[in-house]
Amino acid sequence: MKKKNGFNRRDFLKLFGAGAVATGAAASGCVSRSSAPSEGGAAIGETPTGQMTFRTHPRTGDVISLLGYGCMRWPLKQKADGSGEEIDQERVNELVDYAIAHGVNYFDTAPVYIRGWSEAATGIALKRHPRNKFFLATKMSNFGDTGRQTAIDIYHKSFRDLQVDYIDYYLIHNVGRPNEGVDGMEMFRRRYIDNGILDFLMEERRAGRIRNLGWSFHGEKKVFDYVLAMEDDVRWDFCQIQLNYQDWRHATGRNINAEYLHGELVKRNIPAIIMEPLLGGRLARVPTRALSMMKEVRPQDNPAQWAFRYAGTPKNVLTVLSGMVYMEYLRENIHTYSPLVPLSEQEYGLLERVTDVLVNSDYIQCTECQYCMPCPYGIDIPGTFGHYNRCVSAGKILKSANDESYRKARREFLVGYDRSVPKLRQADHCIGCNICISHCPQSINISTEMQRINRYVENLKQNIDF
Amino acid sequence: MLYKIRRVVAAVFFALITLLFLDFTGTAHLWFGWLAKAQLLPAALAVNVTVIVLLAVVTLLFGRVYCSVVCPLGVLQDGISGAAGRRRKNRFRYSPAKSWLRYGLLILLAAAVIFTGSAIVSLLDPYAAYGRMASSFFVPAYRWGNNLLSWFAERADSYAFYSTEVWVKGGVTFGVAAVTLLAVGVLAWRGGRTYCNTVCPVGSLLGLLSRFSIFRMTINAEKCKKCGLCERNCKASCIDVKRLTVDRSRCVACFGCAERCKFGAMRYAPVSVGKKKSVGSRTDTAEEDSASGMSRRSFMSIAGIFALTQTVKTVRAQQLKVDGGYAEIKDKKASQRKTPIVPPGAVSLHNMNKHCTACQLCVSACTNSVLRPSTSFATLMQPEVSYEKGYCRPDCIACSLVCPTGAILKIAPADKSAISVGKATWVAERCIVNRDKVQCNSCASSCPSGAVTLVAADPEDEKSLKFPVIDGERCTGCGACENLCPARPFSAVYVEGNVVHHSI
Numbered sequence: 022m023k024k025k026n027g028f029n030r031r032d033f034l035k036l037f038g039a040g041a042v043a044t045g046a047a048a049s050g051c052v053s054r055s056s057a058p059s060e061g062g063a064a065i066g067e068t069p070t071g072q073m074t075f076r077t078h079p080r081t082g083d084v085i086s087l088l089g090y091g092c093m094r095w096p097l098k099q100k101a102d103g104s105g106e107e108i109d110q111e112r113v114n115e116l117v118d119y120a121i122a123h124g125v126n127y128f129d130t131a132p133v134y135i136r137g138w139s140e141a142a143t144g145i146a147l148k149r150h151p152r153n154k155f156f157l158a159t160k161m162s163n164f165g166d167t168g169r170q171t172a173i174d175i176y177h178k179s180f181r182d183l184q185v186d187y188i189d190y191y192l193i194h195n196v197g198r199p200n201e202g203v204d205g206m207e208m209f210r211r212r213y214i215d216n217g218i219l220d221f222l223m224e225e226r227r228a229g230r231i232r233n234l235g236w237s238f239h240g241e242k243k244v245f246d247y248v249l250a251m252e253d254d255v256r257w258d259f260c261q262i263q264l265n266y267q268d269w270r271h272a273t274g275r276n277i278n279a280e281y282l283h284g285e286l287v288k289r290n291i292p293a294i295i296m297e298p299l300l301g302g303r304l305a306r307v308p309t310r311a312l313s314m315m316k317e318v319r320p321q322d323n324p325a326q327w328a329f330r331y332a333g334t335p336k337n338v339l340t341v342l343s344g345m346v347y348m349e350y351l352r353e354n355i356h357t358y359s360p361l362v363p364l365s366e367q368e369y370g371l372l373e374r375v376t377d378v379l380v381n382s383d384y385i386q387c388t389e390c391q392y393c394m395p396c397p398y399g400i401d402i403p404g405t406f407g408h409y410n411r412c413v414s415a416g417k418i419l420k421s422a423n424d425e426s427y428r429k430a431r432r433e434f435l436v437g438y439d440r441s442v443p444k445l446r447q448a449d450h451c452i453g454c455n456i457c458i459s460h461c462p463q464s465i466n467i468s469t470e471m472q473r474i475n476r477y478v479e480n481l482k483q484n485i486d487f
Numbered sequence: 488m489l490y491k492i493r494r495v496v497a498a499v500f501f502a503l504i505t506l507l508f509l510d511f512t513g514t515a516h517l518w519f520g521w522l523a524k525a526q527l528l529p530a531a532l533a534v535n536v537t538v539i540v541l542l543a544v545v546t547l548l549f550g551r552v553y554c555s556v557v558c559p560l561g562v563l564q565d566g567i568s569g570a571a572g573r574r575r576k577n578r579f580r581y582s583p584a585k586s587w588l589r590y591g592l593l594i595l596l597a598a599a600v601i602f603t604g605s606a607i608v609s610l611l612d613p614y615a616a617y618g619r620m621a622s623s624f625f626v627p628a629y630r631w632g633n634n635l636l637s638w639f640a641e642r643a644d645s646y647a648f649y650s651t652e653v654w655v656k657g658g659v660t661f662g663v664a665a666v667t668l669l670a671v672g673v674l675a676w677r678g679g680r681t682y683c684n685t686v687c688p689v690g691s692l693l694g695l696l697s698r699f700s701i702f703r704m705t706i707n708a709e710k711c712k713k714c715g716l717c718e719r720n721c722k723a724s725c726i727d728v729k730r731l732t733v734d735r736s737r738c739v740a741c742f743g744c745a746e747r748c749k750f751g752a753m754r755y756a757p758v759s760v761g762k763k764k765s766v767g768s769r770t771d772t773a774e775e776d777s778a779s780g781m782s783r784r785s786f787m788s789i790a791g792i793f794a795l796t797q798t799v800k801t802v803r804a805q806q807l808k809v810d811g812g813y814a815e816i817k818d819k820k821a822s823q824r825k826t827p828i829v830p831p832g833a834v835s836l837h838n839m840n841k842h843c844t845a846c847q848l849c850v851s852a853c854t855n856s857v858l859r860p861s862t863s864f865a866t867l868m869q870p871e872v873s874y875e876k877g878y879c880r881p882d883c884i885a886c887s888l889v890c891p892t893g894a895i896l897k898i899a900p901a902d903k904s905a906i907s908v909g910k911a912t913w914v915a916e917r918c919i920v921n922r923d924k925v926q927c928n929s930c931a932s933s934c935p936s937g938a939v940t941l942v943a944a945d946p947e948d949e950k951s952l953k954f955p956v957i958d959g960e961r962c963t964g965c966g967a968c969e970n971l972c973p974a975r976p977f978s979a980v981y982v983e984g985n986v987v988h989h990s991i
Contacts, residue, residue, distance in 0.1 A: 093810070137809035165808045391811035398973045399816040436649040440641055445816050452919070452973050453928040472932065483882035 068352045072359035073124030076339050078292055080258060081233065083189070085156060085340050087333050087358045089127035089294065090120055092143045093134040093390070094344030108135065108142040116351055117146035121154060123355045127340045129294075130183070131160040131194055132175050135391075140182035148184050157183060158190035158294075160237065161218065164200060164460075167208075169216040176225075190294075191222065191231040192261060195392075196248055197240020197275070200459050205240040206247065223255065233258035237296065239462035242277050245285070252289055259339060260286055261294040263462075265304055266331045266372040267379050268297070273386040274464030283335060292339040298332035299325060299343070301388025304379075306414035311378040318371055325350075326357045331372060334363045383413050385470050386463045393457040393467065401446035402457060402467060408441040409474050418477075422486045431481045438478065448475040489755060490746035493555060501562040507889070508621035508851045509629040511651055516852070516889050523848055523891040525557060526614040527689050532600070532842040533893030543696060550700040551693045554683055554739040560613040561683055561690075561739065563620075564675035568722050571676045577719035579679055581727040584737060589684070589691040596688040606867040609845035610663070613687050614891075616671070618846030619664035619868065626851050627653050654876070656850060657860040660868045679722025684737040694736035701757045704738055704745070706731045710752035717744035717753055819875035819970075822981035824909075828872035828964060830858060830879065831906040832887035832895040835987040836866075842894035843869040849886035849895060855879060857966070858886060869894075872908065874966030874982065879908075881935045881965065904936065907989040909964025909982040911938070911957050917979035920952050930955045930968035930980045936991075938962040939980075955980065961991060 074087040096116075098109040117128075130143045140159060147155060159179045163172045180186065193213055197205040213219040225231045235258050238245055249260070263272075264279040272278045286293050299305050305325035307315070315327055332341045341358075345351040364372070387406035396402055412418050417430045424430065438447065451471035458467055480487045503519045510516070524530060530538035542553055554561045572578065592611065599607035609615055630653045637648040655661055674681040683690040706717070708731055718726045720743050725734035733744075745753040826836070830849070833839040845868035850858045856876035860868040870886070872879065887898045898906070911930075919927050931939040938961035941953035955968075957980070964982045972978035 133809045135810070136812040394810060395812045395814045397814050399814045401813065433646050436646045439649065446813065449933065450929075450971055450973070452925075453932065454925040456925065482880070 068123055068355050069359040070123055073355065074333070074358050074361040075124075076292075078233075078259075078339060079290060080292075083156060083233075084126075086124050086126045087338070087340055087361055088120075088125050088329075088354050089129055089340035089342040090117070090125055091296070091342040091344035092128055092130035092139045094346045095135055095139060095142055096346050097135075108138050110142055110145060113142050114146045114149065116345065116348065117143075118149075119348065120345075120351060120355070121150055124359070125355065126154065127156045127158065127190075127342075129158040129190075129342050131162050131192075132179055132182075133162040133164075133194075140179055144183040144185070152185065156189040157185060158192060159183065159188055160192040160194035161212075161222070162194040163212050163218070164195070164198070167211040167216060169218060169221075172212075172216060172218045173221065176222075180230075187230050187232060189232045190259065191225075191234055193219070193222070193236040195240075195462065196236045196238050197244040198459070198462065199240070202459075205244045209244055209248065219255065235259035235261060235291075235294075237261035237294075238282070239263065240275050240277075242281070245277060245282065249285055249289065249291075252291070257291055259292050259294055261296055261342075262286070263297040264293070264295045264332055264335075264338075265298050265300055265328055267300060267304065267376050269376075271376060271380045274461070276463060283337065287337050290337075293335070293337050294339050295332045295341040297388055298341050299328050300386075301390060303384060303388070303410060303414070304328040306411060307375065308378055308382055308414055309416055311375045314371060314375055314378075318368065323353075325353065327368075327372065327375075329354060329357045330362060330364055330368075333358060333361045383418055384410050385474075386465055388463060390462060392462060393460045396457055398450065398452055398454065399446055400448070400451050400471070401442045402471075404442040404446065405448050405474060406465075406470065408438055409477075412437070419481075422480070422484070435478070435481055448472070448478065451475070490742035493552070493740070493742055497556045497562045497565070500556055501559050504559045504617075505621055505625060507848060508618065508626055511630070511633075511852075511854055513852070513854075513885055513888075516885075520889060522557075523614075523846070523889065526891055527553065527558075527693070528608070528612040528844055529614060529846070529891035532608075532844065533891065535893070542693075546693050546696040547700055549702045550697040550704070550735060550738055550740040551690070552740045553693055554680075554690055555741045558613055558617075558689070559621075560617040560671065560687075561680070563617060564671060564680060564682060565722070565741070567672055567675040568679040577716065579719055579721050579724055581718050581721075581729075582724045584725075584734060585685050588686070589688075589694070592686060593688040593691040603841050605840050605843065605845075605869060606864065609843070609868050610667075611688050612844040612846070613683075613689055615844035615846035616664075616667045618848055618851075619660055620668050622847035622851045623655065623661045623664040624668075627655055651854075652856055652876070654856060657862060657868070659862045660845075660847065660860040663868060678724065680737075680739055681724070683739060684723055684725070690739075691736075697738065697740075698736040700735060702755060703735055703758060704733045704740070704742075705754050705756070705758075706733065707752045707754055710750045712750055712752075714749070716747050716749065720744060720747045817975040819978065820976040821873045821875055822969070822977055824873075824981070824983055826909070826984035826986055827861065827863075827866070828909045828966075828982060828984035830870065830872055830886050830895055831903050831908055831963075831988065832884070832890075832898040833908075833988070834896060836984070837987075839869060839894050840866055842892045844892055845869050846891070848889045848891065852885040852889045854885060855883060872966070872984075874969040874978075876970075878966035878970035879964075904963065905990055907963045907985060907991050909966075909984040910959045910962050911964065911968050911980050911982050913955055913957060914977075914979050914981070915954075917974045917977055918954065919974050919979065920954055922974070924952065926952055927973060928953075929971050929973055933967045933971045934962075935965060935967055936961050936963055939968060963991065 075084050076087055077084050096109040096112045097106045100107050128143060128147060130139045132140055147157065161172060161175060163175055179188065196209055198208060199205045200208050203211070222231060222234055226234045234255070236248060238260065262279060262282045263276060264283060268276060268279045270278050270280055283293060305323070305328065307324045312324060315322065315324055329341060329343070332338065343350070343354050345354060385406045387403060387410065389403040389407050391403055393402045412434055417433055419427060419430050448471040451468055453468040455468055461467060479485070500522065504522050506515045507519060507523055524533070524535065525538055527542055530542070546553060555565070595607065596611045598604070599611070630651050633648060634650040634653065637650040640646070640648040671682050711731060713728055715728045718728045722741065722743065723737050723739050725737035726744060742755065745755055829836055829839045845860065847860065849870050850860060855878060857872050857874065857879050858870045859873060861871045881904060882900060884898055884900055884903060887895045915921055919925060928941060931941050938958045939955050940958070942956045943949065943951050943953050945951035964985065966982050968980040969978045969982055972980050
C-alpha cells in the first residue's frame with residue numbers, strides 16, 4: 022500500500038498534517054477530544070472510489086458494502102440558544118453523501134440512539150438519495166414497556182422518522198439483555214413472544230414492509246442458542262453480533278466469545294453483521310507495546326485498520342458497522358475496505374499476541390455505547406470510563422506512587438478528568454444504586470468500577486502512597 | 488532616592504500580598520505567607536509579639552513606613568492618588584489633624600477588639616478591607632484569565648493550566664468591598680492619604696509612635712524658600728510651610744516632599760537622642776481577653792428552608808428509554824445549621840469570632856469551595872463552612888496555613904483527621920432511599936472516617952433497603968457525605984457545627 026500510493030506515512034503527515042496529527046494525538050495521549058469516542062485513526066492518502074469490497078447476501082442477493090455506517094454516534098452541536106445539544110444535521114448530510122459516493126450502502130440506526138434523535142437525522146440525510154441506493158436497518162428497541170401497542174408504536178414511528186415505506190433490515194434489538202432483575206430469556210419472551218410482536222414482524226415481512234428480519238445479540242449463551250434454534254420457524258435473514266479480535270476468545274462480562282457466535286451462524290448459513298469492531302474505539306487506541314508489535318509488521322497501518330481487516334475477513338460477514346463521527350475516520354475506513362486485504366495466518370497470530378497485551382491491561386470493558394445513560398443521578402458513566410481507558414492506552418495509569426512519572430501522570434490524569442467529565446458527574450457521585458447495570462451490553466459492574474476509579478483518584482488527589 | 492526605593496519596595500509588597508489572594512495553588516503562601524502575618528491588626532489579634540515589637544521598633548525608628556510600604560490599602564491609595572496627581576499637579580494643602588475622629592475610631596477599635604465586636608474590627612482593619620477587595624474583584628478576574636489560558640491549553644494538549652471555579656462568594660462581602668473601594672478611592676483621588684490620617688485606626692495607632700520617631704522629616708529653615716512645593720505635594724497633608732512643621736503623627740514617610748524640594752530643605756535624618764520623649768503607649772491591646780460569650784448568631788441565610796417535599800428530578804423509565812444524554816442536576820442549597828461550622832484549626836466559634844478580621848485570605852485559599860463569608864451580623868464576613876460546592880477534603884489544610892490573625896491556627900494534615908468540627912445528621916424524609924426507593928451508599932462509601940454504616944430497614948430481610956446510621960463519635964464534620972449526597976436541593980445528610988471543636 023505504501024508503494025502504491027508512492028509515499029509513506031511520514032510524507033503523508035507532512036502533507037495532511039493538521040487532521041492526521043490531531044487524531045494521532047488522540048490515539049497516543051491521555052486526551053479526550055470530544056464526548057464521542059474515536060472510531061478509527063488518521064486518513065491515509067486519497068480516498069479510493071469504486072474499489073469498495075462488497076458482500077452478497079446468500080439468500081436475498083443484496084449486494085452490501087463491507088463498511089456499514091453505524092448511526093449511533095452522529096456529530097452533535099450546541100443549540101443556537103445554548104439550551105443544550107442537537108444533531109449537527111449539516112455534518113450528518115456531508116458524512117452520508119461522502120459515504121454513499123464512496124460505495125457505502127448500509128446504514129444502521131435504532132429508535133433509542135443518540136437520545137432518540139438518530140432515526141430522524143438519518144432519515145433526513147438519506148431522503149436526499151434514491152431509495153434503491155442504500156439499505157436501511159433499524160430496530161425494535163422495546164426495552165422498558167413490553168406491551169404490544171408500545172412496540173407497534175415504536176415500529177410505526179421508525180417509518181415516519183426515517184421517511185421510508187419499507188425497511189431493508191429490521192432487527193429485534195439487543196436480544197439477551199436482562200432488565201431490572203428479569204433474565205435475558207424471560208425478557209426475550211416478554212418483548213417478542215408473549216405480546217405477539219415476533220408474529221407481527223413476520224407478518225410485516227410477508228407484506229414487504231420488512232425486507233430482512235434479524236436480531237442483534239448481547240448476552241447469555243442459552244438465549245443465543247434458543248433464538249437461533251427458532252430459525253426453523255422464523256427464518257432469520259441475518260444476525261448482528263459483537264466481533265473483534267479481543268472478543269473472539271476473550272469476551273468479557275455477559276458477552277460470549279465471537280468464535281462461538283460466528284461458528285453457529287456459519288453452520289446455519291446465516292450472514293453476520295458485525296458491531297463493535299473497535300470495541301468502542303479501544304482497539305484504535307491500543308497500549309504502546311501492542312502498537313509497536315503492529316507497526317513492526319505493517320508500519321503504514323494503524324490499529325483501527327487492523328481491527329477492521331480482522332472483522333471483515335470472515336466470508337460470512339455481510340457488513341462491518343462503524344459509528345464514524347469524523348470525516349477522517351470515514352475516509353480511513355473506506356480506504357481499509359477499498360478493497361479489503363484479508364488477514365494472513367501470520368497476521369492472525371500477531372493479533373492473538375496483541376490480544377494478550379489487551380486482556381492483561383487494566384481496561385474497563387466499556388465501548389461508550391451510551392446504553393446506560395442517562396444515569397438518573399447525573400453520572401457521566403461512559404465519559405468517566407472513557408477517560409480512564411484513554412489513560413490506560415497511553416500507559417499513564419500509575420501502578421504505585423513511586424513510579425518515575427508520578428507527578429506528571431498524576432497531573433495529566435486529574436486535570437484531564439476535570440476536562441472530560443464535569444465534577445458533579447464524576448465517579449465520586451456514584452451512589453451505587455445499580456440501576457445502570459442491566460442496561461450495559463458489556464455487563465460491566467459499573468458501580469464497582471466507579472469505586473475503583475474513585476479510589477485511584479483519591480490516591481492521586483491526596484498524594485497517598487499506594 | 489529614598490522616594491524611589493520606597494516606591495519600588497511598596498510595589499513589590501503590594502504585588503506579593505495581592506498574589507497571596509490570587510494564587511490558588513498554594514505556592515505563593517510557602518514563600519510569601521509572612522507578608523499577611525506582618526500586618527499590624529492581624530498580628531495583634533494573633534498576639535504575634537515578634538511582629539508587634541518589630542513594627543513598633545520600625546515605627547519608632549523610621550516613622551510610618553508601615554503605612555507607605557507594608558499596608559496594601561495604603562499602597563492602593565497611593566496608586567489612585569498618583570493617577571489623580573497626573574491630571575492635577577500640586578493639588579494638596581496642609582489641613583489640621585482631626586484628632587477627635589482619629590482617636591475616637593482608635594478607641595472604638597480597641598473597644599471592639601476587647602468586647603468582640605467583630606464586625607467593627609473587620610470594617611476598620613485596613614488589611615482586611617484590602618483583602619475583601621482583592622478577593623471580590625481581583626480573584627474572579629485572575630481566575631477567568633486562568634480559565635482562558637486553560638481553555639487554550641486544553642486545545643494544545645497541555646496540562647500547564649487547569650480551569651478553576653470562579654465564584655463570587657457572598658453578596659454582603661462584595662457590597663462592603665465595593666463601598667469601601669468607592670469611599671477609599673474617592674478620598675484618595677481627592678485628598679491622597681485622607682483615609683489613613685483621619686479614619687484608619689491602625690494609622691492613628693502608628694501615628695502615636697511615629698511622632699517620637701528617631702528618623703524624621705524636618706524642614707531646614709535656612710534652605711527653605713517657602714515655595715510650598717512640599718506642602719502641595721504632601722498626600723498626607725501634614726506639612727505646614729507657614730510654620731515650617733511636619734506633623735509626624737500623620738507623615739507616612741513617603742519621601743515625596745524630599746523628592747520634590749528643589750532647595751534640599753527637606754531632611755530625613757535622626758534627631759539627637761536627648762530630645763526624644765519617653766514612649767508610653769503600648770499597642771497590643773489584644774492581649775486582654777474578653778470573658779463575654781459568643782453572641783448567638785441569627786441566621787439570615789438567603790436560601791431558607793421551605794419545602795422538604797422538593798424532589799430530585801430523576802429520569803424515570805419512559806415508554807421508550809433512549810440512550811445517552813444527561814440527567815439534570817439541581818444546584819444544592821445550604822442546609823440550615825443551628826450552629827455554624829468553622830474550619831479545622833479555628834478551635835471554636837469564639838476563637839474565630841474574636842480573632843478574625845474578615846480579610847478573606849482563607850476564603851480565597853480554599854480550593855474546595857467550602858469557605859465563604861458569613862452573612863450573619865455577629866460574624867459578618869468572617870469565614871464559615873458549608874458543603875454545597877465541595878467538602879473539606881482530608882488532604883487540605885490551606886486555610887490554616889494562610890490565616891494571619893490566629894483565627895485559624897496552623898494544623899498538620901495528620902491533625903485534621905482527629906479534629907471534629909461538627910457532626911453529620913440524617914434527615915430521613917430527604918433521603919433517596921426513602922424517597923426514590925433505591926439503594927444508595929453515597930454517604931457510607933464517601934465517609935473518610937468510616938463513621939457511616941448502612942443498616943437494613945428490616946433486619947429479618949437481607950434484601951430490604953438499607954439506611955445510613957452515623958457514629959457521631961467518629962464523624963469529623965468534613966461534609967463529604969453532605970456534599971456527595973444525591974438528594975437535591977437539600978442534602979439528606981448535613982453537618983451541624985460544634986461550638987468548640989472536639990478531638991477524636
